[in-house]
Amino acid sequence: xxxxxxxxxxxxxxxxxxxxxxxxxxxxxxxxxxxxxxxxxxxxxxxxxxxxxxxxxxxxxxxxxxxxxxxxxxxxxxxxxxxxxxxxxxxxxxxxxxxxxxxxxxxxxxxxxxxxxxxxxxxxxxxxxxxxxxxxxxxxxxxxxxxxxxxxxxxxxxxxxxxxxxxxxxxxxxxxxxxxxxxxxxxxxxxxxxxxxxxxxxxxxxxxxxxxxxxxxxxxxxxxxxxxxxxxxxxxxxxxxxxxxxxx
Numbered sequence: 001x002x003x004x005x006x007x008x009x010x011x012x013x014x015x016x017x018x019x020x021x022x023x024x025x026x027x028x029x030x031x032x033x034x035x036x037x038x039x040x041x042x043x044x045x046x047x048x049x050x051x052x053x054x055x056x057x058x059x060x061x062x063x064x065x066x067x068x069x070x071x072x073x074x075x076x077x078x079x080x081x082x083x084x085x086x087x088x089x090x091x092x093x094x095x096x097x098x099x100x101x102x103x104x105x106x107x108x109x110x111x112x113x114x115x116x117x118x119x120x121x122x123x124x125x126x127x128x129x130x131x132x133x134x135x136x137x138x139x140x141x142x143x144x145x146x147x148x149x150x151x152x153x154x155x156x157x158x159x160x161x162x163x164x165x166x167x168x169x170x171x172x173x174x175x176x177x178x179x180x181x182x183x184x185x186x187x188x189x190x191x192x193x194x195x196x197x198x199x200x201x202x203x204x205x206x207x208x209x210x211x212x213x214x215x216x217x218x219x220x221x222x223x224x225x226x227x228x229x230x231x232x233x234x235x236x237x238x239x240x241x242x243x244x245x246x247x248x
Contacts, residue, residue: 024063026053031074036116041071041124078114078121082144085110096154097161097207103148104177104203111181112195123182148173162214169210176206 030052034044046067050057064070089106090099111118152166152173161169180202184192192198216223 023053023055023059027060027063027070028074031070032117035071035074035120039116039119041120044071046070075117075121078117079144081114081117082107082110083147086144086147090151095160096151096158099151100148100155100173100210101203101207103151104173104206105199107174107177108181108184108199111185115185118181119185122178123185145170145174156214161210162216164214169214172213173206173210176209177203 027049030049031044034048034052035041038044044067046057046060049070050060053059060070064073085106086103089102093099093102111122148170149166152161152169155161156163156166156169177199180199183190184195212223212227216226218226
């Protein structure tokens, strides 16, 4: 018995006993392909995936109980790939504060190298039961975000960051670098400065902000006042960027 795909009308041989894992992988690859092509979670239906694989919709339900479970499974490799970027960026680096900076750069680089998967997972509306019911403990155990939290803890233990909720500190870092990544992807035509310089400067700025936020007591206004009091005064440049005056 065979089923036919409506796209090519090529029959797909019915899987033999023990080949269920292969069909599951084909379903996941088809889902990822449709997500990349359409960029729309709503456009990826069970029927569309079945059509792409060359099976009937009931065959999909043998492996995934519903569409959301299928989407969750298709997106899991993205988190694993991001964790790999983090690990490679931080390899051999002992300072936890430096590792946090490298993770920030790696996050943006991952987004630029994997624009469609990144946009689908991190920039699309998500109503996954798994995500919606995630607890702080689940977040800390998560493949990609867990190492960031652990690195914040190490920086706190070393006295490089002030005491506080490590998960919340990690979220602040994520919010910052995610904004850069999202803008670079959604507005690629904008006249950005050199990307490497932009990312490194911003991660440095976020890092300095974390240092002040976690180590200087008081309100935001107090933190700025304390920080500014210790900074040297720098002569301001002219609005034109110190362009020499023209001869009269």
